[in-house]
Amino acid sequence: QKEVEQDPGPLSVPEGAIVSLNCTYSNSAFQYFMWYRQYSRKGPELLMYTYSSGNKEDGRFTAQVDKSSKYISLFIRDSQPSDSATYLCAMTTRGPGSQGNLIFGKGTKLSVKP
Amino acid sequence: KAGVTQTPRYLIKTRGQQVTLSCSPISGHRSVSWYQQTPGQGLQFLFEYFSETQRNKGNFPGRFSGRQFSNSRSEMNVSTLELGDSALYLCASSFGSGGTDTQYFGPGTRLTVL
Numbered sequence: 263q264k265e266v267e268q269d270p271g272p273l274s275v276p277e278g279a280i281v282s283l284n285c286t287y288s289n290s291a292f293q294y295f296m297w298y299r300q301y302s303r304k305g306p307e308l309l310m311y312t313y314s315s316g317n318k319e320d321g322r323f324t325a326q327v328d329k330s331s332k333y334i335s336l337f338i339r340d341s342q343p344s345d346s347a348t349y350l351c352a353m354t355t356r357g358p359g360s361q362g363n364l365i366f367g368k369g370t371k372l373s374v375k376p
Numbered sequence: 377k378a379g380v381t382q383t384p385r386y387l388i389k390t391r392g393q394q395v396t397l398s399c400s401p402i403s404g405h406r407s408v409s410w411y412q413q414t415p416g417q418g419l420q421f422l423f424e425y426f427s428e429t430q431r432n433k434g435n436f437p438g439r440f441s442g443r444q445f446s447n448s449r450s451e452m453n454v455s456t457l458e459l460g461d462s463a464l465y466l467c468a469s470s471f472g473s474g475g476t477d478t479q480y481f482g483p484g485t486r487l488t489v490l
Contacts, residue, residue, distance in 0.1 A: 305380070305466050305481030306419070350419065363432075368418035 265289055268351055268367030277376050281338040285351035285367045288332065292353040292365075295327050297336045300348045300369065309349075310336070341374045348372070378403065380469050380482035388488045394455040397485045401448050401469030407431075408450040409479065410442060413464040422465075425450055426472075454487075462489045 268285045275281055283297075294313055298306035312318045315329045324337040334353070338345055351367040381400045389395050401408050409432075410422040421434040425444035442452040448469075454461055464486050468479040 303483065305468070305483050307481065308478050352419075364421065366419040368415075 265365050266351065266353060266367045269370055270368055272371040272373060274373045274375060275341055277341060277343060277374055279341050279374070281336075281341050281345070281372060281374075283336040283338075283349050283351075283370050283372070285334050285353075286332055287334070287353055287365075289353075289355075289365075290329070290332065291355045294354050294356065295325070295334050296352040296354075296364075297323075297325055298350040298352060298366075300350060302347075306350055343374045343376050346373050380467055380480055382465075382467050382482040382485050384485060385483065386486045386488075388490065389457050390490050391457055391459060393457050394453065395457060395487060397452045397454075397465055397467075397487075399450045399452070399467030399469075399482060401450070401467075402480055405469035405471050405480075406448055407470045407472060407477070408444055408448065409468045409470075410450070410452050411466040411468065412436070413466055413484070414462075419466070422452070457489045459489050461487065463487060 266285055266287045296311040297309045299309050300306040310320055310325045312325045312327050315327045318325045322339045326335045348369040348371045350369040352364045354363045356363050383398045407426045409424040411419050412422055413419045422436055423430055423442050424432040428444045439455045444450045464484040466481050466484045468481045470477040470479045
């Protein structure tokens, strides 16, 4: 079993839809959970990070962590064509800057159609 | 402030050759990490350098090596290239090493091995 599983998609939604992106993991020691967005021909950029369980909201984006189910989600409200990108989840037992300890999902490719 | 830059952006090599990739971190950042991204394996950590010292190393063969200079610029070298080395190589920089310092990724170098 992979440490982090993420459905690769592709996921295609109409503009304005609510998008739900998910990852499951097996290591219960993970404490920090991150979502990165990667546009085509660009490097990943950190969208949000959450420590332990709970929700975190930033504008149209909400990150949820359910440690009991080992399941994390990213919700995008009122999705826009500019949200079209690959979204990668990542997690670690340390902080988001813990290079070498970050385990990434393979990414979900999202396309938002006008 | 300029972002992380990587050169070259695209590279084509043949099996058995060696290659050197370069990364210039954000000004003031002392930590540089390298990652390999492929469709099959996703984003995988190669190594991290902080103040010219290798701090962490991923599970890659010794053909992959790197170094960091006193100005924090970093190079990565792959010797005796194999077809499976074809990938996007990403460099990320952060102010510190570990903890909650955010990593900022460069656009990557796309390496194709023929």
